[in-house]
Amino acid sequence: MTSPLRLGIAGLGTVGIGVLRTIRRKADLLEARAGRPVRVTAVSARSRQKDRGVSLDDYAWEDDPVALARRDDVDVYVELIGGENGPAKASVLAALEAGKDVVTANKALLAHHGQALAETAEAAGRVLRFEAAVAGGIPVVKSLTEGLAANEVTRIMGVMNGTCNYILTRMEGAGLSYDEAFSEADGLGYLEADPNLDVGGIDAGHKLSLLSSIAFGTQVNFAGVELQGIGDVTIEDIHQAADMGYRIKLLGAARLTGRGLEQRMAPCLVPANSPLGQLEGGTNMVVIEGDDVGQVVLRGAGAGEGPTASAVMGDVMDIARGLRVSTFGQPATQLTPAVPAQAATPAPYYLRLHLLDKPGAMARIASVLGDAGVSINRMRQYSHAIETDAAPVLIVTHKTIRASLDEAIDAMTQTGVLADSPLAMRIEDL
Amino acid sequence: MTSPLRLGIAGLGTVGIGVLRTIRRKADLLEARAGRPVRVTAVSARSRQKDRGVSLDDYAWEDDPVALARRDDVDVYVELIGGENGPAKASVLAALEAGKDVVTANKALLAHHGQALAETAEAAGRVLRFEAAVAGGIPVVKSLTEGLAANEVTRIMGVMNGTCNYILTRMEGAGLSYDEAFSEADGLGYLEADPNLDVGGIDAGHKLSLLSSIAFGTQVNFAGVELQGIGDVTIEDIHQAADMGYRIKLLGAARLTGRGLEQRMAPCLVPANSPLGQLEGGTNMVVIEGDDVGQVVLRGAGAGEGPTASAVMGDVMDIARGLRVSTFGQPATQLTPAVPAQAATPAPYYLRLHLLDKPGAMARIASVLGDAGVSINRMRQYSHAIETDAAPVLIVTHKTIRASLDEAIDAMTQTGVLADSPLAMRIEDL
Numbered sequence: 001m002t003s004p005l006r007l008g009i010a011g012l013g014t015v016g017i018g019v020l021r022t023i024r025r026k027a028d029l030l031e032a033r034a035g036r037p038v039r040v041t042a043v044s045a046r047s048r049q050k051d052r053g054v055s056l057d058d059y060a061w062e063d064d065p066v067a068l069a070r071r072d073d074v075d076v077y078v079e080l081i082g083g084e085n086g087p088a089k090a091s092v093l094a095a096l097e098a099g100k101d102v103v104t105a106n107k108a109l110l111a112h113h114g115q116a117l118a119e120t121a122e123a124a125g126r127v128l129r130f131e132a133a134v135a136g137g138i139p140v141v142k143s144l145t146e147g148l149a150a151n152e153v154t155r156i157m158g159v160m161n162g163t164c165n166y167i168l169t170r171m172e173g174a175g176l177s178y179d180e181a182f183s184e185a186d187g188l189g190y191l192e193a194d195p196n197l198d199v200g201g202i203d204a205g206h207k208l209s210l211l212s213s214i215a216f217g218t219q220v221n222f223a224g225v226e227l228q229g230i231g232d233v234t235i236e237d238i239h240q241a242a243d244m245g246y247r248i249k250l251l252g253a254a255r256l257t258g259r260g261l262e263q264r265m266a267p268c269l270v271p272a273n274s275p276l277g278q279l280e281g282g283t284n285m286v287v288i289e290g291d292d293v294g295q296v297v298l299r300g301a302g303a304g305e306g307p308t309a310s311a312v313m314g315d316v317m318d319i320a321r322g323l324r325v326s327t328f329g330q331p332a333t334q335l336t337p338a339v340p341a342q343a344a345t346p347a348p349y350y351l352r353l354h355l356l357d358k359p360g361a362m363a364r365i366a367s368v369l370g371d372a373g374v375s376i377n378r379m380r381q382y383s384h385a386i387e388t389d390a391a392p393v394l395i396v397t398h399k400t401i402r403a404s405l406d407e408a409i410d411a412m413t414q415t416g417v418l419a420d421s422p423l424a425m426r427i428e429d430l
Numbered sequence: 431m432t433s434p435l436r437l438g439i440a441g442l443g444t445v446g447i448g449v450l451r452t453i454r455r456k457a458d459l460l461e462a463r464a465g466r467p468v469r470v471t472a473v474s475a476r477s478r479q480k481d482r483g484v485s486l487d488d489y490a491w492e493d494d495p496v497a498l499a500r501r502d503d504v505d506v507y508v509e510l511i512g513g514e515n516g517p518a519k520a521s522v523l524a525a526l527e528a529g530k531d532v533v534t535a536n537k538a539l540l541a542h543h544g545q546a547l548a549e550t551a552e553a554a555g556r557v558l559r560f561e562a563a564v565a566g567g568i569p570v571v572k573s574l575t576e577g578l579a580a581n582e583v584t585r586i587m588g589v590m591n592g593t594c595n596y597i598l599t600r601m602e603g604a605g606l607s608y609d610e611a612f613s614e615a616d617g618l619g620y621l622e623a624d625p626n627l628d629v630g631g632i633d634a635g636h637k638l639s640l641l642s643s644i645a646f647g648t649q650v651n652f653a654g655v656e657l658q659g660i661g662d663v664t665i666e667d668i669h670q671a672a673d674m675g676y677r678i679k680l681l682g683a684a685r686l687t688g689r690g691l692e693q694r695m696a697p698c699l700v701p702a703n704s705p706l707g708q709l710e711g712g713t714n715m716v717v718i719e720g721d722d723v724g725q726v727v728l729r730g731a732g733a734g735e736g737p738t739a740s741a742v743m744g745d746v747m748d749i750a751r752g753l754r755v756s757t758f759g760q761p762a763t764q765l766t767p768a769v770p771a772q773a774a775t776p777a778p779y780y781l782r783l784h785l786l787d788k789p790g791a792m793a794r795i796a797s798v799l800g801d802a803g804v805s806i807n808r809m810r811q812y813s814h815a816i817e818t819d820a821a822p823v824l825i826v827t828h829k830t831i832r833a834s835l836d837e838a839i840d841a842m843t844q845t846g847v848l849a850d851s852p853l854a855m856r857i858e859d860l
Contacts, residue, residue: 143573275708296730317580
């Protein structure tokens with residue numbers, strides 16, 4: 001009765017194939033809910049011949065995603081290529097300029113070019129949607145943009161990189177070293193081609209920057225995300241944290257303060273019995289705090305064929321139903337520049353260092369902390385390990401700003417009493 | 431620039447006042463996000479004079495909500511009166527027939543008349559939205575209807591009555607009897623005027639029936655919800671459950687099986703370390719399982735001025751933005767009648783009884799269970815309490831259907847060896 005919505009899909013990896021499978025398997029369900037058929041008319045990928053377990057015979061083929069994006073028989077361009085530039089960016093731009101709506105799972109693209117692309121989309125009267133770019137199958141973009149639209153968002157937090165959470169969970173659960181858990185995740189295919197995107201916190205930082213834009217009405221500012229990866233976290237840190245009732249998570253947090261926009265993606269200590277602390281393996285969790293709603297917690301699979309396809313299709317179904325919302329919840333031209341906060345909200349910190357066996361070493365550490373205005377809540381020194389001649393020291397500070405702590409760390413590094421670089425992690429009491 | 435969206439609000443209790451406050455306090459934010467101003471033009475409540483802490487001077491007053499619903503200067507009628515019939519129903523119908531969109535927080539109204547009202551709305555080309563009717567501030571209706579629209583939903587579960595969860599949590603945490611915890615909740619104003627709506631599971635059952643309709647494409651069938659309240663749960667049950675690693679929750683569960691639609695709202699044993707088991711106090715949680723997305727868990731405040739106003743305003747913002755979805759996710763005329771499942775999916779059960787001190791009593795119990803085909807996984811008998819001359823017996827069955835268990839319970843009641851009625855609760859391993 002009503003005209004079908006015609007999709008062109010570029011990128012036939014796990015997610016692209018998942019989307020194709022969903023559309024083939026559930027055509028009737030999708031039509032009933034959307035009020036019109038949802039069809040794929042054309043696809044594009046690097047190799048036409050590769051066996052993907054799904055026949056592509058029903059779809060027109062384009063070698064060039066830009067050509068796909070411009071096809072007359074495509075209403076919605078679904079970009080699943082990935083990467084912040086190259087064909088992904090070129091094809092999304094081409095689609096918007098050709099008057100197509102766009103659905104993408106590409107967090108890197110939007111973290112770097114979200115503002116420009118959203119402006120392009122709105123100038124062309126098209127929508128650019130990205131539910132699948134953040135936290136896999138969890139409908140967090142929709143919840144934040146629409147369901148909670150009447151809230152002034154006070155804070156967003158989230159564990160949004162399943163690979164990091166898997167590594168940290170395995171270190172804790174199986175007593176693996178970071179390198180062992182990393183290798184295991186690699187063997188399972190959990191890591192990006194450039195693993196630093198995962199373990200360096202970049203991928204999760206991309207996601208956080210997108211949520212920040214919606215939450216605070218600011219232009220996406222990925223460069224303003226304070227990033228710290230999980231590579232320096234040791235099994236010792238995990239055990240120390242557990243002793244104090246905490247677990248270590250790669251945690252994103254964003255809030256708009258009087259001092260500017262605070263965005264951080266870093267390993268943190270969170271209470272073991274909090275929802276975030278209880279998160280296992282590859283699961284993602286996002287916590288949204290709003291002035292009216294209080295705290296809403298959303299949890300689900302952060303990656304994988306089914307969950308990511310579910311999110312892509314959620315956006316497609318919105319378009320099929322005629323639901324059209326601005327990319328970041330309000331017209332892109334109205335988003336204000338995000339000014340990074342010069343000083344983050346104070347918090348207690350966990351500080352782990354390895355002290356050389358020198359007289360007065362401990363006193364030197366305590367003294368530089370005091371000089372920087374960082375006061376100590378608890379401190380423990382363990383006996384020296386014979387093989388390294390270094391004694392682990394664990395310090396929990398009272399609330400401090402990160403800048404003071406960094407000043408102290410700089411100073412203690414220069415005292416010559418440390419065996420290696422200290423690791424500092426924020427303690428987030430939720 | 432664009433015309434304001436004009437609301438008429440009927441019912442100025444906690445939620446109505448919350449909505450008024452939000453609209454006054456955040457007019458600029460709402461306008462930026464909606465692309466147009468959101469205004470209240472008229473209100474209605476039982477008493478105009480009552481001091482609500484908010485001035486009503488800016489709004490036209492109507493004594494009769496039906497008159498409010500028909501006003502020319504109202505685009506969206508917001509029904510916050512409550513009750514399944516009476517003025518709530520009359521005014522919602524009047525609004526739809528007068529060509530207004532409707533937002534309501536009224537689960538009882540929709541559980542009983544949702545199908546007819548949705549048909550009326552669609553025939554009139556208007557929308558009828560009810561996010562605030564289910565799980566307070568959690569955007570669960572939107573997530574299910576839109577974000578997860580490409581999923582075949584396999585199961586929905588939820589703790590959706592904060593009052594019951596508060597009572598059960600207080601019994602466990604403070605060692606209170608059911609009556610003591612009930613009185614405490616009453617003193618805090620947590621109970622409905624008719625407490626059975628809460629503790630009888632009716633309110634939560636209403637909510638479940640609405641989610642079922644969206645999830646399974648079936649007409650709302652509240653009469654098909656198997657209901658069991660929490661009034662028979664004792665502190666002894668809570669301790670027994672805890673001993674086995676479980677907690678007792680008033681849990682809703684719905685699934686569409688080959689045998690029909692299964693809908694149940696009943697106290698259940700859930701693993702203490704599961705997300706549902708960890709839920710404290712008045713918090714709500716909904717678990718949605720979809721074929722693509724896997725398990726998505728949503729958690730937040732289930733009631734209160736702010737959270738409920740947030741949900742009402744989420745619907746209002748959708749309407750302001752021109753987002754229009756069918757009430758239950760597809761045209762009401764296409765929803766199929768819900769055929770209640772004749773036999774629920776088998777599960778293990780917890781069975782607690784008090785045995786009189788008679789020879790062979792325990793053998794009689796074991797024998798009637800065997801006769802009904804219910805096999806026993808574990809059984810414990812405790813010593814007789816002197817004051818009652820009855821010994822608590824705790825049985826955990828292997829998986830069985832409820833009908834077999836009920837048959838056994840009937841038979842054991844007739845043996846004359848029981849001091850009171852047994853309590854059976856399903857064990858849900860999530």
